Amino acid sequence: MIKSLAKTLKVAAFAGAMLGAGPASAAEPLGIWYDHTGRGAVEITDCGGKLCGRLVWLKNTKHKEGCNLQIFGDVRPVAAGRWDGGWIIDPEKDLNTKYSVELTLLNPKSLKVVGYLGTKFLSETMMWQRAPNDLKRCGA
Numbered sequence: 001m002i003k004s005l006a007k008t009l010k011v012a013a014f015a016g017a018m019l020g021a022g023p024a025s026a027a028e029p030l031g032i033w034y035d036h037t038g039r040g041a042v043e044i045t046d047c048g049g050k051l052c053g054r055l056v057w058l059k060n061t062k063h064k065e066g067c068n069l070q071i072f073g074d075v076r077p078v079a080a081g082r083w084d085g086g087w088i089i090d091p092e093k094d095l096n097t098k099y100s101v102e103l104t105l106l107n108p109k110s111l112k113v114v115g116y117l118g119t120k121f122l123s124e125t126m127m128w129q130r131a132p133n134d135l136k137r138c139g140a
Helices: 001-023
Strands: 029-036 040-047 050-058 069-080 082-088 099-107 110-117 119-130
Touching: 029 050, 040 069, 050 082, 069 099
Parallel strands: none
Antiparallel strands: 029 040, 029 119, 040 050, 050 069, 069 082, 082 099, 099 110, 110 119
């Protein structure tokens, strides 16, 4: 009975991955995300146990200088589905101003990004949507 249940769970996990869950775990925000403006996409990767993100797609192809720009880093896991303690910049404003950032994976296709200055009372909440893994990257 236990072997049968284990086999069923493995088959279900494999089927879920094949149906579009992608290479990242459903509990991690790794992968490519359209930002809240829809004008850019950020690839989130594991950087030594912390999360970091770089711009990998720009809707306006004339903005080549933004390609591969790291916009956040040092984000650490703090709870299941939540990361905090790192920094983020606004690539449309001052690139030298870093804000604190919290990421919360709401579901496999939605990521809540909260940028804040000192306290979360003074924050901006952005909703990012998962982009396709085959998104044509800038600079490619």
